[in-house]
Structures are given as C-alpha cells and as structure tokens.
Amino acid sequence: MRNGKVHEITRAFLEAHPEEAARALEHVAAPSCAALLNAVPLKLATEVLRHMLPAHAARCLEYLKPQAVSGLLRALTPQTGAGLLRYLPEEARAAVLGELPPGAALGLRLLLSYPDDAVGAWTDTRVPAFAPDATTREAVERVRRSRHEAANYIYVVDADHRFRGVVGLPAALRASNRAALGELMQPAEPVSARAPLSAARAHEGWRQLHSLPVVDHEGRFVGALHYAALDQALAGRPRPEPIELATETLSGLVNAYWLGLAGLVRAAVPLITGRRGTP
Structure with a gap:
C-alpha cells in the first residue's frame, strides 16, 4: 500500500473486477479517482488504470505528482502509457517524461509522434x-x-x-x-x-x-x-462524462457497485482511504 488505507471490500472489488471498477471510476470526480489510485498497491492501480478510458484516466493522473505517474507508466505497456500521455497537458506530459528512464521516455515520444488513429500509436516497441x-x-x-x-x-x-x-x-x-x-x-x-x-x-x-x-x-x-x-x-467504446462527486463519496460508490446496489452515484459512505482533497 502506497498511501492511505482502503476498505477491504473496495480492494476486493478492484482486484476481482478491475474492468468494472474502471467503469465505476469513470463516473467519479478526478481528484477522488486519483486518491484511490494513489492509495492502492501499484500493480492493482495499473490493472484498473489500463481499463479506464484514456481521457478520464489522464484527468485523474493530473492530480498525482510526476514521480507517481511515471511509476504507473513504467508498469503499463508503452501503448497504454502513450494513450494516457496524449490527454495530459503539455507541461504535465513533459514533467512525467522527465521522470522516466531515457529509453522508456524515447519509446513513448516515438509513439506520441503518430496520430492516435495511426498504427504507430498502437505499436509495441518492446518486442525483440x-x-x-x-x-x-x-x-x-x-x-x-x-x-x-x-x-x-x-x-x-x-x-x-x-x-x-x-x-x-x-x-x-x-x-x-x-x-x-x-x-x-x-x-x-x-x-x-x-x-x-x-x-x-x-x-x-x-x-x-x-x-x-x-x-x-x-x-x-x-x-x-x-x-x-x-x-x-x-x-471505440463511448466516453461517458464523469459525474462530479465529492471525494467523500468515492469509497461508498465503489462499495455500492460491488454489492450491486441501486442508486450507485448517490452512494454516500465516508471515504475509507482517509484522504480528503486532492493528492
């Protein structure tokens, strides 16, 4: 665990259903999403992150420090990492690339040089x-x-x-x-x-x-x-607009999703991570 504490039900949901968790987190305010990603182990955070829509995932990453984002990117494939970096503001993108090893940064810059709908943007540069x-x-x-x-x-x-x-x-x-x-x-x-x-x-x-x-x-x-x-x-999965929920509702939202309860976005259980505000 990197920061804070996460309720065991929330963590179980993330581990068992990372794709469904990603869908739920796309409806959460970016600061709250970032707080959760920053509170769980790196492997679990990246597993959920790679299932999220790049645009929303990038908005979450904006609330993390460049060193934290670079750690996440090193655990993702270059294609996924480049897809997230495309949606970061230019200054934030440069800061993150500056935290990566030169070889990894060069590979990501190569992928970023191609349009998102071109083969080059989705190429795996790590193959031998x-x-x-x-x-x-x-x-x-x-x-x-x-x-x-x-x-x-x-x-x-x-x-x-x-x-x-x-x-x-x-x-x-x-x-x-x-x-x-x-x-x-x-x-x-x-x-x-x-x-x-x-x-x-x-x-x-x-x-x-x-x-x-x-x-x-x-x-x-x-x-x-x-x-x-x-x-x-x-x-080409549709990209839903995130619902701006307060940070305190995040853990309740995920727990409600896990339990299959109705009224998902209105869940209001205190955030178990113990974090308030932006990371």
Whole structure:
C-alpha cells in the first residue's frame, strides 16, 4: 500500500473486477479517482488504470505528482502509457517524461509522434529484434530475460534496422542453438506506422501472424502491432462524462457497485482511504 488505507471490500472489488471498477471510476470526480489510485498497491492501480478510458484516466493522473505517474507508466505497456500521455497537458506530459528512464521516455515520444488513429500509436516497441547472424540461443535467452508476455515472434533486421523477416518462437526453440536467425526467418509483409488503423484491419499479414511487424517510412523496424491492440483501438467504446462527486463519496460508490446496489452515484459512505482533497 502506497498511501492511505482502503476498505477491504473496495480492494476486493478492484482486484476481482478491475474492468468494472474502471467503469465505476469513470463516473467519479478526478481528484477522488486519483486518491484511490494513489492509495492502492501499484500493480492493482495499473490493472484498473489500463481499463479506464484514456481521457478520464489522464484527468485523474493530473492530480498525482510526476514521480507517481511515471511509476504507473513504467508498469503499463508503452501503448497504454502513450494513450494516457496524449490527454495530459503539455507541461504535465513533459514533467512525467522527465521522470522516466531515457529509453522508456524515447519509446513513448516515438509513439506520441503518430496520430492516435495511426498504427504507430498502437505499436509495441518492446518486442525483440535481432541481426540475421544472431543465433537462436542468443535470441531465445534475450526473449526469456525480457519476460515480454507478447514475445511470440523474433523479428530480424539488417544493419540499418530495416525489417527482413520473422522467426516464430516455437521454430527457434526447435532449431539448433547455433542456427542463425537469417536461415530460419520467413518473409512477412510489414505494415506502415503511418497507416490508418482501419486499413491495418484488412492487412493480409493477419493470415500468417497475430503480431505484424511495423516499419517507418524508410522501412526501419519500429515494433509490432498485436491484433489484440488493434481490436482494442478500433473498439471505440463511448466516453461517458464523469459525474462530479465529492471525494467523500468515492469509497461508498465503489462499495455500492460491488454489492450491486441501486442508486450507485448517490452512494454516500465516508471515504475509507482517509484522504480528503486532492493528492
């Protein structure tokens, strides 16, 4: 627990139903939402945060210190983090980026350089890429060290970082440890980072892969577009306007939602976090 105390019923709700909790918190005043996110463990806060609409989540983050926001972003995927940063005021965004490690900040700035409806904005920049002469042993060990949950493919690039091919992780595991990736790689049609998401949906590459290689206008490898990320981006869920509830109603609102009671937004149970005002 980072700050304050959270009622066990509230915490149980957040842990068991993070997506439903996110929906409830979108109807809460931003300072109150920020107070709760600041009071629960980092892993739980980020699990709820990634389900929230970016616009409202960003309004909540505005009430946290840049160091706290950077901690949350490090626990989120770059795509989700960039989606939140887009809705922060320019000054706040710069302050948060300044708190991040240089590599992480650079990756987020790259994603932010693309429009929100372009492939580049939803590209996973953390996927591993290797030279053609790298061995399967090197690649598999690096993938394992990265603990990247979506690293099902090994992408091969040349000396200029231009995309050349892809090796499925199962194929790399079956091959000799000394086999060069260039001998195992299969051709794959990349998608442009500038392409609109609607065009990416119809890309022929989905017949072969569920994570397409993404390249910039010069053919340099940027990362991978996962089909799940594309599906999320195109979902276009309506964005409800938040109801400006007082901070004291927050814990009551979440507890009422958890218990399935009617009159959710009129719940008025004192805030158990013990925090009043903005964090």
